[in-house]
Amino acid sequence: QSSRAPATSVSAESCIPAGLRLGPVPGIFKLGKYLSDRREPGPKKKVFFFSYVVPPVFQVRMVRGELVDEAGSSALEWIGLIRAARNSQEQTLEAVADLPGGQIFYRALRDVQPGEELTVWYSNPLAQWFDIPVTATPTHDEKGEERYICWYCWRTFKYPNSLKAHVHFHCALSHGRPFLHHDH
Numbered sequence: 001q002s003s004r005a006p007a008t009s010v011s012a013e014s015c016i017p018a019g020l021r022l023g024p025v026p027g028i029f030k031l032g033k034y035l036s037d038r039r040e041p042g043p044k045k046k047v048f049f050f051s052y053v054v055p056p057v058f059q060v061r062m063v064r065g066e067l068v069d070e071a072g073s074s075a076l077e078w079i080g081l082i083r084a085a086r087n088s089q090e091q092t093l094e095a096v097a098d099l100p101g102g103q104i105f106y107r108a109l110r111d112v113q114p115g116e117e118l119t120v121w122y123s124n125p126l127a128q129w130f131d132i133p134v135t136a137t138p139t140h141d142e143k144g145e146e147r148y149i150c151w152y153c154w155r156t157f158k159y160p161n162s163l164k165a166h167v168h169f170h171c172a173l174s175h176g177r178p179f180l181h182h183d184h
Contacts, residue, residue: 023105032165086159
């Protein structure tokens with residue numbers, strides 16, 4: 001997610017069990033920097049979780065219980081391609097760190113089913129560490145649809161995480177100030 005080219009989507013080819021940790025995430029961590037309310041179609045990458053029972057349908061090799069892509073590449077080579085989740089309903093992974101300022105990993109929130117896209121957002125402690133808003137309260141527009149409004153510049157978003165990313169990375173009026181909670 002380091003460019004504005006169409007985002008690659010990463011999906012599970014086999015079931016990924018709840019609690020599985022991927023990583024560490026390499027490079028500078030800027031989850032959500034290029035998050036948008038829209039999903040641009042882009043290339044797709046499938047990843048496999050190898051356990052000791054691998055269905056014969058997949059022509060893959062066993063790799064010590066780690067998640068690899070269809071070419072056998074380890075998570076370190078494609079983990080940065082996982083899209084930021086726009087909301088908690090589409091989120092399958094959360095970004096976590098064992099210590100503040102420590103290495104960041106992605107953890108499966110639930111069993112991820114074959115064909116499901118992997119999407120990630122900050123755990124609450126990690127969001128607080130990076131000064132990312134943890135909550136966003138919706139309002140309703142004239143059609144009754146939920147919208148999220150930036151409390152600094154009044155820009156409107158369809159999804160809560162799009163608002164949170166905007167406040168942290170892009171809102172010219174919020175820079176230099178800690179975020180305000182939705183009730184201010």
